[in-house]
Structure formats: structure tokens, C-alpha cells
Amino acid sequence: xxxxxxxxxxxxxxxxxxxxxxxxxxxxxxxxxxxxxxxxxxxxxxxxxxxxxxxxxxxxxxxxxxxxxxxxxxxxxxxxxxxxxxxxxxxxxxxxxxxxxxxxxxxxxxxxxxxxxxxxxxxxxxxxxxxxxxxxxxxxxxxxxxxxxxxxxxxxxxxxxxxxxxxxxxxxxxxxxxxxxxxxxxxxxxxxxx
Numbered sequence: 001x002x003x004x005x006x007x008x009x010x011x012x013x014x015x016x017x018x019x020x021x022x023x024x025x026x027x028x029x030x031x032x033x034x035x036x037x038x039x040x041x042x043x044x045x046x047x048x049x050x051x052x053x054x055x056x057x058x059x060x061x062x063x064x065x066x067x068x069x070x071x072x073x074x075x076x077x078x079x080x081x082x083x084x085x086x087x088x089x090x091x092x093x094x095x096x097x098x099x100x101x102x103x104x105x106x107x108x109x110x111x112x113x114x115x116x117x118x119x120x121x122x123x124x125x126x127x128x129x130x131x132x133x134x135x136x137x138x139x140x141x142x143x144x145x146x147x148x149x150x151x152x153x154x155x156x157x158x159x160x161x162x163x164x165x166x167x168x169x170x171x172x173x174x175x176x177x178x179x180x181x182x183x184x185x186x187x188x189x190x191x192x193x194x
Contacts, residue, residue, distance in 0.1 A: 020169040020181050022107050023047055024194070030160045035180070037166060047168050048179040049157075056184045057155035058192040061091045063128055063143060065151075066119055071097035072132065073116040073152075074141055075108045075194065083129075083140040087112060088193035089149045096152065101134045108194065115139050148193035152184070159185040167194040 025039035035047045066072060071092045076084035087108055092099055099116060106114035117134030128143040143149075160166070165186040170178035184192045 019105075019107070020171055021178060022194075023166075023168040023170055023178065023180075024192075025166065027160060027162050027164045027166055029162055035160060035166070035168065035183070037168065045178070047170050047183075048173075048177060049160075049183075050179055053180045054182040055155035055157055055159060056182065057153045057159055057187050058184050058190055058194075059151045059153060059187045060190060061089075061149045061151045063089075063149055065091055065149075066122065066130065068119055068122060070119045071099070071117070072119060072130075073100060073114060074132065074143075075106050075112050075114050076139075076141060077109065077112055079142070083142050084113065084115065086141050086143045086147045088147060089141075089143060090194070091149065091151050092116075093151070093153060103134060103137060103139060115141070150190070150193060155183075155185055159187070165189075165191040167192045 023037055023039060023045050025037040028036040028038050028044060033049050035049065037045050037047060039045050073090040075087045077087060079085050101116050103113060103115040106112045115132055115134065117132040120131035120133050123129040130141045130143065132139050132141050160183060167184045168180045169182045170180045173179055184194055186192050
């Protein structure tokens with residue numbers, strides 16, 4: 001996740017440790033060292049912040065913004081033909097190319113995956129199809145018309161205020177508490193689709 005790719009990436013460093021927990025919802029309160037988030041399940045969850053917590057800003061993008069050579073991430077569901085049906089698409093800025101490169105399980109929906117890679121072919125006819133290339137392979141990604149497409153940008157802690165919709169990726173501490181590795185915060189009322 002380089003310096004900020006929000007909740008999108010499970011790096012190789014996490015291969016030996018449990019995957020970060022995803023906390024999705026709206027900030028109820030924020031301080032220098034913690035967020036209280038009303039989760040999408042309706043419960044309040046406290047998530048600690050530390051000096052290493054990364055913040056990403058999420059803004060709306062368009063499919064037309066994605067070109068061959070763009071670096072993107074997509075949560076998707078495997079299809080019977082071997083393709084992946086996108087649930088969401090994240091467009092990384094050029095400085096973040098290579099972030100979380102690869103294909104792995106993800107926790108957005110049952111059997112969902114996360115694939116981060118470089119766009120090869122873009123086919124606009126018969127729906128929207130992208131070839132996504134990553135180290136060790138490639139996937140064909142079908143992007144339905146109703147799938148959210150967002151930009152991931154560098155974010156500041158000043159984005160973390162009450163009312164902002166967020167996705168926090170957090171590690172579980174020995175005492176059961178959570179500390180955010182990253183927080184993706186929606187700009188201008190946007191709900192991060194992650």
C-alpha cells in the first residue's frame with residue numbers, strides 16, 4: 001500500500017500474519033489517536049491511530065480515466081469463464097504504481113478477490129473489459145456499468161472528521177483492540193467502495 005493506498009492492499013509482509021480486519025462505516029468522532037466508527041452493521045467500533053497509520057483520500061473517477069498502462073486495483077468475484085466481475089475499481093496515481101501488485105483473496109464479499117496491476121488492453125464494446133497484468137499473471141476484468149470507480153490520492157489526517165465515510169484496515173492487538181494500518185476517507189461525501 002505504499003504510503004497510503006487505504007484498505008486496498010495486503011502486502012507480502014502480511015503473508016505470515018493474519019489479514020487486517022476491514023472496518024467500514026462513518027466516523028462518529030476522531031482524535032489524534034483514535035477513531036470511533038459507526039460500522040455498516042450499525043455498531044460503534046473504536047480503531048486506534050498511530051504514527052504509522054496511512055491515510056488515503058477517495059474521489060470519484062470514470063472508466064474513461066483508465067487507459068493502457070494505468071495502475072489499478074479491483075475487488076471482484078470470479079466468474080465461470082475465468083474472468084473476474086468487478087465489484088469496484090480503484091485508480092492509483094502514477095507515483096503509486098506497483099502498490100500491492102498481485103491477485104489474492106479479499107473480504108468485500110464471499111469469494112471476492114483483490115487484483116492490483118497494470119492495465120493492458122481496454123475493450124469498450126460488449127461491456128467494459130480490462131486486461132490487468134501483475135507479477136506472475138493476468139486477469140480479465142469485466143466492469144459492469146453500475147460498479148463504483150474511484151481515485152486513490154494522498155490523504156491527510158485532517159480528512160478524518162465526524163461524518164466522513166471510511167474504510168479502515170486494522171491489525172488486531174493482543175488485547176483485542178484494533179489499530180489502523182490505513183484509513184481510506186471519502187472526499188466530498190463519497191463512500192469509499194472498498
